[in-house]
Amino acid sequence: MKNRLSDRLQNISYSQTIAMSAKVRELKNKGYDIINLSLGEPDFLPPNFILNDAKKAIDEGFHYYTPVSGYLELRKVICDKFYRDNNLKYTPSQIVVSTGAKQAIMNVLLSLLNKNDEVIIPSPYWVSYLQMVKICESNPVVVPTNMKNNFKIYPEQLEKAITDKTKLFIFSTPCNPTGSIYSYKELRNLAEIFKKFPKIMIISDEIYEHISYSSEKHSSIAIFPDIYNQVITLNGLSKAFSMTGWRIGYIGAPEWIAKSCDKIQGQMTSCTNSIAQRAAITALKANPNKIEYMIKEFKKRRNIVLDMMKEIKGFQFNKPNGSFYIFPKISYFFGKKLYKKIIKNSDDFSDFLLEKTKVATVSGSAFGNNECLRISYASSEDKIIEAFTRIKKVLI
CATH class of the missing domain: 3.90.1150.10 (Aspartate Aminotransferase, domain 1)
Incomplete structure (x- = not known):
């Protein structure tokens, strides 16, 4: 067989x-x-205030298909969250809500990658990045990091790995599996490399954003204006809100990528669970101190x-x-x-x-x-x- x-x-x-x-x-x-x-x-x-609003959504009849990219109200709340927590300005047309962060990543990869394109992935990396790239028949280019540098890629390593086939870079901060966090300065240094290569896109996986013990505020690489249009900012509710089974992931991205992800998702799963979306509105409106x-x-x-x-x-x-x-x-x-x-x-x-x-x-x-x-x-x-x-x- x-x-x-x-x-x-x-x-x-x-x-x-x-x-x-x-x-x-x-x-x-x-x-x-x-x-x-x-x-x-x-x-x-999950926090009680989220559970209570999920129950309320059931009673209020949110049982039906939503727009593929998610309720407009949720996408507006995600925009507010990005601005509040990350100082990033997105519009609802730049947001796509998916059935977990995995689907959100896969949507992006299928939107961008062709056979034999190269994707730079610093290792250690989250277990699925490599396999997802292979599903797209593209070539992962793994760049090893070490404990001495807290498992973070140097700008010199990044630039050395770039070829004329490089289409994408994907990383996480805070990182799964190492727990490492890229500082504002470290992201700025990477951004200096990326701005030399405006055709290279970046997936910044920030799903562990709130699980940080650093005195420095979390930074998103999309904050740098000269590469903003190269970045897909990925997040979700599984980790910080302990909502793994609710399957809510989302991206903020250039509009042309968001539209592409909407197109692909429309042929795969269509919309994300409607009750989970209503709960996500409540979760993301809340102050992170909750x-x-x-x-x-x-x-x-x-x-x-x-x-x-x-x-x-x-x-x-x-x-x-x-x-x-x-x-x-x-x-x-x-x-x-x-x-x-x-x-x-x-x-x-x-x-x-x-x-x-x-x-x-x-x-x-x-x-x-x-x-x-x-x-x-x-x-x-x-x-x-x-x-x-x-x-x-x-x-x-």
């Missing part, structure tokens, strides 16, 4: 984060006590993870300032025998932790760095402490 599948499908891989989650569910169903530090899903409930309690808890959990990792020889790490991930280097264990198993790479190490400690993580290979491991601290404090107690026990 395999030869009946498209070349496009055979050229991509399953999401390793989703695969690990499936493995965790299977083990839990068999009765194992698994602590899942693999999934980027907050353990909080979710500050979550951010404070995430910061506390991050510090617990950092303190506990200090006690485990072989974990090398930096101090991330955003998202809810830590990306430690664990290559110290490569070539070592742990409980009769030779650890060859991060895949082996992640499998070892799951087998011996019943703690689920994700191998760094999924994110373009085989020396590291992604650990999510979106779980409760108690689970995090128990997870690292187990890990410490088998590694020390």
Whole structure:
């Protein structure tokens, strides 16, 4: 049957984060006590003021198709949000609301990319960027970064990677999987490179925008006027509002791109869930300080993870300032025998932790760095402490 599948499908891989989650569910169903530090899903409930307005939307009859790009009221609220939080000016015609940030990215890629176009992706990168580019039959150009520079791309690296085939650059800030945040100055330096190449578009994935522990305010690369028309600013409600299953993502983009995304989405899913859209209006109207309690808890959990990792020889790490991930280097264990198993790479190490400690993580290979491991601290404090107690026990 395999030869009946498209070349496009055979050229991509399953999401390793989703695969690990499936493995965790299977083990839990068999009765194992698994602590899942693999999934980027907050353990909080969405705030009550959002839930109440979703219920209200049901009672008020918002059950029907909406415009493909989303309710006009929601798109206006997104424009207000972009101006309030990011000092970015968009109009409703520049906004497209999609069924999650994944669809929003895919809409953009399908709008822009042709076969053999090149897309520059700094690694470590979010697991789906690479595979999405491959779906479009384009070529990902991966630019490695390192812990010394907090896993951020240098302007010199960026310029060196650009060729006459480069069509797009995609990155996240705060970053999944590293938690790194690009400062205003660092974004300005990258913008200086991009303005030399006005045909290159930029996807700035800012879905972790509010999950920041930095003293510096979040900056969007679209804030620089000389490259504003090159930038697609991506965001959503899954992370900061703990609304992963509601599937609301959105973009602010040049109008010609927004129209293209509307065209593609109209042939794929049409509009996003109407009740989720009404809830999104409420969420995005709210002052971000309404979710500050979550951010404070995430910061506390991050510090617990950092303190506990200090006690485990072989974990090398930096101090991330955003998202809810830590990306430690664990290559110290490569070539070592742990409980009769030779650890060859991060895949082996992640499998070892799951087998011996019943703690689920994700191998760094999924994110373009085989020396590291992604650990999510979106779980409760108690689970995090128990997870690292187990890990410490088998590694020390």
